[in-house]
Amino acid sequence: MKTRFVLINTSHAGNVGATARAMKVMGFDDLVLVAPRWANVLNREETIQRASGALDVLKNARIVATLDEALDGMAHLCATAMTPRDFGPPTRAPRAHFADLLSKKERDAESGQGLRPDSVAFLFGSERFGMQNEDVYRCHVALSIPTDPKFGSLNLGAAVQLIAYDWRQALGGFAVQSATPEPQLADAAAVAGMLRHWEEALTDIGFLDPASPKKLMPRLNQLFNRAQLSPEEIHILRGVAKAMSKSALNKAMPDADKTTRSADTPAAQ
Amino acid sequence: MKTRFVLINTSHAGNVGATARAMKVMGFDDLVLVAPRWANVLNREETIQRASGALDVLKNARIVATLDEALDGMAHLCATAMTPRDFGPPTRAPRAHFADLLSKKERDAESGQGLRPDSVAFLFGSERFGMQNEDVYRCHVALSIPTDPKFGSLNLGAAVQLIAYDWRQALGGFAVQSATPEPQLADAAAVAGMLRHWEEALTDIGFLDPASPKKLMPRLNQLFNRAQLSPEEIHILRGVAKAMSKSALNKAMPDADKTTRSADTPAAQ
Numbered sequence: 206m207k208t209r210f211v212l213i214n215t216s217h218a219g220n221v222g223a224t225a226r227a228m229k230v231m232g233f234d235d236l237v238l239v240a241p242r243w244a245n246v247l248n249r250e251e252t253i254q255r256a257s258g259a260l261d262v263l264k265n266a267r268i269v270a271t272l273d274e275a276l277d278g279m280a281h282l283c284a285t286a287m288t289p290r291d292f293g294p295p296t297r298a299p300r301a302h303f304a305d306l307l308s309k310k311e312r313d314a315e316s317g318q319g320l321r322p323d324s325v326a327f328l329f330g331s332e333r334f335g336m337q338n339e340d341v342y343r344c345h346v347a348l349s350i351p352t353d354p355k356f357g358s359l360n361l362g363a364a365v366q367l368i369a370y371d372w373r374q375a376l377g378g379f380a381v382q383s384a385t386p387e388p389q390l391a392d393a394a395a396v397a398g399m400l401r402h403w404e405e406a407l408t409d410i411g412f413l414d415p416a417s418p419k420k421l422m423p424r425l426n427q428l429f430n431r432a433q434l435s436p437e438e439i440h441i442l443r444g445v446a447k448a449m450s451k452s453a454l455n456k457a458m459p460d461a462d463k464t465t466r467s468a469d470t471p472a473a474q
Numbered sequence: 475m476k477t478r479f480v481l482i483n484t485s486h487a488g489n490v491g492a493t494a495r496a497m498k499v500m501g502f503d504d505l506v507l508v509a510p511r512w513a514n515v516l517n518r519e520e521t522i523q524r525a526s527g528a529l530d531v532l533k534n535a536r537i538v539a540t541l542d543e544a545l546d547g548m549a550h551l552c553a554t555a556m557t558p559r560d561f562g563p564p565t566r567a568p569r570a571h572f573a574d575l576l577s578k579k580e581r582d583a584e585s586g587q588g589l590r591p592d593s594v595a596f597l598f599g600s601e602r603f604g605m606q607n608e609d610v611y612r613c614h615v616a617l618s619i620p621t622d623p624k625f626g627s628l629n630l631g632a633a634v635q636l637i638a639y640d641w642r643q644a645l646g647g648f649a650v651q652s653a654t655p656e657p658q659l660a661d662a663a664a665v666a667g668m669l670r671h672w673e674e675a676l677t678d679i680g681f682l683d684p685a686s687p688k689k690l691m692p693r694l695n696q697l698f699n700r701a702q703l704s705p706e707e708i709h710i711l712r713g714v715a716k717a718m719s720k721s722a723l724n725k726a727m728p729d730a731d732k733t734t735r736s737a738d739t740p741a742a743q
Contacts, residue, residue: 227632232622258627295657298650300643350639351648353501358527363496366632367639370619374569379620381567388564 206376207324209235210365211275213340214331216242222255223362224329225266229259231369232379236266237275244268255362272328272340281306281322284344285329285364286336293338296347299368303375327368332361391434399439399446400426406446409453475645476593478504479634480544482609483600485511491524492631493598494535498528500638501648505535506544513537524631541597541609550575550591553613554598554633555605562607565616568637572644596637601630660703668708668715669695675715678722 210228215221215238225236238246246252247263256263269275276282283302284294306322328344330336341347350367352359359367373379404422407413413421434442479497484490484507494505507515515521516532525532538544545551552571553563575591597613599605610616619636621628628636642648673691676682682690703711 223629223632226627226629229625230621230628230632232624255629257629258625296650298647349650351643351650352499353648354651355501356498356527358495359499360492360495360524360526360631362629363492363499363632363635366635370636370639374620378567379622381565381618381620382623 206322207235207279208233208372209237209275209279209324209326210369211237211239211272211326211328212241212361213239213272213275213328213336214241214334215246215329215361216332217361218243218246218249218251219255220332220361221246222252222257222259222263223360224365225252225256225259225262227362227366227369229262231366231373233369233373234262234265236262238266238268239272239275240270241268272343276326276343279324279326281325282344282346283325283327283368284336284341284347285327285368286341286347286349293341294344294346296349298351299348299371300375302346302348303372307375325372327365327372329361329365388433389435391436391439395436395439396426396429396434399434399442400429402443402446406449406453409450411453475591476504476548477502477641478506478544478548478593478595479638480506480508480541480595480597481510481630482508482541482544482597482605483510483603484515484598484630485601486630487512487515487518487520488524489601489630490515491521491526491528491532492629493634494521494525494528494531496631496635496638498531500635500642502638502642503531503534505531507535507537508541508544509539510537541612545595545612548593548595550594551613551615552594552596552637553605553610553616554596554637555610555616555618562610563613563615565618567620568617568640569644571615571617572641576644594641596634596641598630598634657702658704660705660708664705664708665695665698665703668703668711669698671712671715675718675722678719680722 210224210233212221212224221238221241228234228236243249247266247268252263253260267275286293286296306325327348328336328340330340348368350359350364400422403425404413407421408415429442432438479493479502481490481493490507490510497503497505512518516535516537521532522529536544555562555565575594596617597605597609599609617637619628619633669691672694673682676690677684698711701707
C-alpha cells in the first residue's frame, strides 16, 4: 500500500536522518517535510550521518510549506499524538488499528461498502510541541504508541521506527533470514541407542550400579528429550560414551580391548 | 519478568543514551554495559542529551569487563544478531519468539516440564561488528528484527527500541490513554428522525423533488450510517436542516414563520 511519512516543523536534523534510516530498513521511501526548522535540513551533516545508508530516502524527500501539499493523494491519515485532547479522532494503538484497517480493507473489497484506503500517511509533529490541534482534526485516527505512563517521552526517530515496524508487520512483514540451517531432529530410535550406549559406559566407569540403577537412565532420557538432539549430537554423545568405556576398561585391564562391545555403534566405526 | 539489556563493546555514546531512553519508555530499567569504548560513557554529554529524561536508567547502569559479569542471575539469553552464522541458536523474529516463550512458560507451569525462564537478557553487539560468535553461542535464541533484505542496517538505539517494545507488548503492554472521551453512538431512531428533518429541508430548498425522490434519502442514510453519528452531530445536522428550511421559506414568504413545522425537533427548541 502507498505509504508516506510526514514530519511537521521538525527542528532536529538528526531526527530527519534517523527517520530516513528507520523508514528504509522497513522498506518505505516516501518522506515529506512540512516547514522544517532548517531549509537545508536534507543536506546537513548530522542528517547525513544519522541517515547512515538511507541517502536515497533523503534524496527523494520533498520539503513543502503546508500540510495540504504534503497530503496530496493520501486517503487515510494517521496522526501521532501523545497529548490528550478534548475532541478529535479516536486514539488507538498502532498494532490494533493496522489490523482493523487491513481486515476492514478486505471486508470492504467484498461488500463494496465503506472505507477502502489505498494509501496511508503518518503525521509526526515537532519534537517540542507535537502536532497542532487543527492538524490532528484532519486525521482519521490518532495513533498512540503504548509507553510507560510514568515516562512517555519517545524520541521522534524512535516513534517513526516503531510505526514503520508495526505497519510493515501488518502488511505481511519481511521474512527472517535464518542464520543457521534448519535443525534436524534425531529420531527416538537413535536416542534410545545412544542411551543404551551411555548405560554401558556409565556402568564401566562405576557411576551406574546395574544392581540398583534407580531412575538415572529415565532422568537422562528426559533430559535428552528436552534437549531435542540432532544426529550430530547423538554422534558426539556416543563418542563420549565410547571414550568413557575405553579409558575405564583399559585402566582395569590394559591389554584387553573391550571397546569392541560398542562395535555396533556408529561412533565406534 | 526480570528483564536486562546488555550492550557489548558499544562505541557511540549517543547510542547508550538512546538505549536508556528506549528502555524507560517501555518500562525497563536494568542496563549493563560490557567493556564500552568510553569508560565514562554514562557521564558523557552526548549520552545525557540522547537519554533525554531517562537519567535514572543511566544512573543505575552497571559497567562490567566481561559478559559473564553482565549475565549474573539471567536465565534466558537472547542474542540480537543480523549476520548469518553456520552454527548457533535458532534465528527467530522477536514477536513470534516472545509469544512462544511466554505461552511455553504457562504450559510449563502446569506440567512442571522444560524451560521456565523467570528472567530474560537481551544482548546487543558493537555498532560496527555486531556480536562475536562465542557470545552468540551462549544464547538460547538469536533474535533477528525483520528488515528490508536490501537494507538491514538498523541503528543500535532503534534495535533496542523495537525489542523493548515487542517484549513489553508480549508482557501485556501498557494501556493506550484515550485522548478523547469514548464516542457515543446515536441510535437508529435519532438518525431516522434527523433524516426526516433533512427530507423536509431538502424539499424546501428545492433539491429534493417529492414527485421523483430517486434514491437520494437512502443514499444519505447509508452515508450517515457509515459516519456513525453521535447525538451531538445529530443535533448539528438538525440545526442545518432547520436553517435550510427557514432561509428557503422566509425568502418565499417573508412574513410567514414556517419553522414551527420543525417544532417537534430538539434542534428547534
